[in-house]
Amino acid sequence: MLTAFRRMLREWSGLQAFKRIPRKERTLVFYSEGRGYWTYFEPIYKALQENHAAPILYVTSAEDDPLVQTPLAGMRSFYVGEGSVRTLFFSTLDADVLLMTMPDLQSFHIKRSPFSVHYVYLHHSIVSTHMIYRAAAFDHFDSILCVGPHHVNETRTREQQLGLPKKILIEHGYGRLDTILDNGRQGPPERHGAPIQILVAPTWGENGLIERHGLDVIKPLIDAGLRVVLRPHPRTRKLNPEMLDKMIAPYIDDPRFRLDENADATTSLLESDIMLSDWSGAALEFSLGLERPIIFIDVPRKVLNPKYAAMGIEPIEVQAREHLGVVVTTDKLAQLGEIACTVAAESKKWQTALKDARERWIYNTGKSGETAAAYLVSLTKQ
Incomplete structure (x- = not known):
């Protein structure tokens, strides 16, 4: 009971710390489901720092995420857990851009904010969008960073079949693949x-x-x-x-x-x-x-x-x-x-x-991070 209370207190403190950030500094937010997801964000983060000197706010649901204790350069980090505090974070989010790997936005308890936030989906797998994901998994994002032509084809086909508004589809690539290729093995x-x-x-x-x-x-x-x-x-x-x-x-x-x-x-x-x-x-x-x-x-x-x-x-x-x-x-x-x-x-x-x-x-082999970073920065300047 005491451990759960302390965890809740940490989550609430993380949310309040995020809300204390002045609105003009809440330009680009990364949301991570767990510590294993940083590998997908990392190439984009590096390109943002090296090419644009763009700071990020990093929000995580992982209690043991090392980036909470030791944030990287250009990063401020916040722990909000995966319960009610996280739900409140999403429902009250006021920022320019949110980048996330978690699908099913708007389908369950994780909803879009009433504020004017641009939601960008970052694929954390090369696989297709329509079999191993729920049908509406990507319907409520504004932009999708597509791994390859299959993601573009599948997304456009679903939009046409259901009469959905067209999302912005970016020919992105796959950061984790680039990281593996960089090892030269x-x-x-x-x-x-x-x-x-x-x-x-x-x-x-x-x-x-x-x-x-x-x-x-x-x-x-x-x-x-x-x-x-x-x-x-x-x-x-x-x-x-x-x-x-x-x-x-x-x-x-x-x-x-x-x-x-x-x-x-x-x-x-x-x-x-x-x-x-x-x-x-x-x-x-x-x-x-x-x-x-x-x-x-x-x-x-x-x-x-x-x-x-x-x-x-x-x-x-x-x-x-x-x-x-x-x-x-x-x-x-x-x-x-x-x-x-x-x-x-x-x-x-x-x-x-x-x-x-x-x-x-696969799009942009070896260059996916730079492609995504340039797009995200363009969104913050609109």
Whole structure:
């Protein structure tokens, strides 16, 4: 009870501190759902500082967000939690521009402010807008920073089908992909006799790979002599912690196995030869950023919009599978070790195709931060 009270007091203090900022200084606000989301904002923040010297107000729902205790240059930060204080923050927001990665604005308890705020959506996945998101997830934003042509096509098609007002669509790109590319680690890593490493990075939900198949995915990989890094989706940890702990218990002390729940997955990505996934957007980041192949397990699609097919556009995450790796049916899980070794051995041949796919599907590779920063600054000057 005392801990909850102290947390509420911190949240309320954060909101009041934000409101004390003079209105003329509330030009550009970033809202972060949690500490793991900074990776999507960071390239934009850097470009804002380096190219425009534009200060930001950073509002976060993560109690352990390091940027609250140690804000970066040009940043003032505020913690508002994820309960009633956050709801009040949104409903009373008076600022020029709000940049956020959280969809479903206006659909539930997070509403648009009555003040004249320009809401900009920043995609935190390469995947399409109409299958794994709720139908109206993006309808109430003023602008959308689009990862690639698929986002533009899907958004315009929905607007036309429903008679919605046209949003401003910016050919942005994907900052996290740029960060991965900046590491210069494209292609298979040098092993020098060390075992192949496979990153198991599924999505969450009742059809997620871990939720449906658990140990049947991990065991054949370890039995084949591979090093396995399991990176569960944060929502799996939040919704099914006991299931996850029970699944990893047999291997928790095995040197061939590692559980990675770090908010920033970059290290695990860079060090892995291949990825095993289902419908996770992380698969597109891995393959397009590192030019390394994916093994997709053919579990049922993750669908939050049951009417997604009415758009008449196949989601990019469905289209991409045949271009990014191999698809394995669930009746072949026992053969995963052998399949993984084969895919890793052929990893080099995938490089050119994956690089070409990146150029077709992603805007402004290597320049997304500068593109977004220039647009956001233009909004503050209107």
